[in-house]
Amino acid sequence: MKSCISLVVIAMAFGAASVTPAHAHHSFNMFDTRPEAEVVIEGVIKQWSLVNPHSWLTVTVTNADGTQTDWSFEAAAIAQLIPKGITIQTYEPGEKVTVVAGPLKDGRKAGILKFVKHADGHYTLPNDAGNIGQEALDRWKAKNSQ
């Protein structure tokens, strides 16, 4: 699909093992959390909802034909983000970001957030669902350092 968005299904060479979410207030069975299913979305932050029981990051991507599509990404609860240093200021509307996520299995434009790469190159991990954020970031860094 030709577009400014970079939606890439990544088949990580060393990520075949299934990763299952740890815990939150709901089951994560609607998301495909496998490494090989990861999507990479490049866009602009539209909204950061820092709320319990789950925070949500909405990113707007501009397609090749000029149309725009919103992607919604589920993140952890405030209770798990504040201890990580992630606050309402971490994701400012208008900022360009790259989001790596496990997509909804039903194909809608949403996913379980794994990590965010900011415009200045630093990463944040507002993810829920166990260690999937750090694992995905480790694979990302290993792949991009080759």
Add this chain to the structure above:
Amino acid sequence: MTRPRDLAVLAGVCLACTLAFASPAFAQADRLVAPPAQRERVVPPPMTFASAEEHYNYLLKRAKGGTKHTLATLPDWSGIWQSGIATMSMAHPVDAPLSVPYRARYEEKRRQERELGEVYYDRLTHCEPSAYPRWLVEPYHKEFALSPHQSWLMQEFMNETRRVYTDGRPHALPDGTEWLGDSIGFWDGDKLVVWTLGVRSADYLRGYPDNSAELQSVEVWQRVKGTGGRPDRVLVQATMYDPVGLTAPWNVATSYVKADYEYRIRYWDCASTSNDVRANDGKTTVILPGEEGFKAPPTDVTRPPAGTEKR
């Protein structure tokens, strides 16, 4: 009657939720378990009891009616504490002596986890409290307010506060059952002994066995010094008595590690903020922006000026 000023409210913050989620053990397959090295060792009660009442009365008699504390002599449990999920003794396959129907329920959850990596649905999705006994291990911060006559065991998730009356009053059965049950207790030195009954049919944790409304428990709480590289923590040894869900008492343990970061527990909202729901097929799904039933996030958010620290 204990007044608010009598309560020694304890504040701080806990790293264990982060540790729990950061632990590789939690990313493995279908297991919501504490890493083996972090699991609390279960210390069974001194003998086998037929009921929670018999167990509790034995401990009360052994403590000669219990220790009469003042605010000055109560132990220090101040601060914010990590969830017990990082240290719980419970692990798959559970060693609980489950009754036949409760074993079948548990096996069905395990089957769902093999199918999807997770159970189809967690009752917490539609904003139910974690309830007791799940309260013990739900992965959110805890805070403890102790006073001589009653103690409040608080969890940020769903604002669940267990009130433990230690002034000698008997149980007062609620009309029906309660999410957190009814708890009375006594102090035995620096140990808080708690007898809980009147709970609802619920579960020990997502993917773990269910409990019936007949469940009663005896817990022994104590702050313990960290040894062998382990941190100081508030340790809970509990015995579950459930004549419907269990064929014998089940001993479990968990603990809470003091947080080393600044944190304040706030009101926990769910009903107005959660867009996760049960789908028609019984599995979990989410309502997205623009779809019917979507709950828009709050817009009255305070964003401090760029470059300023909020905390």
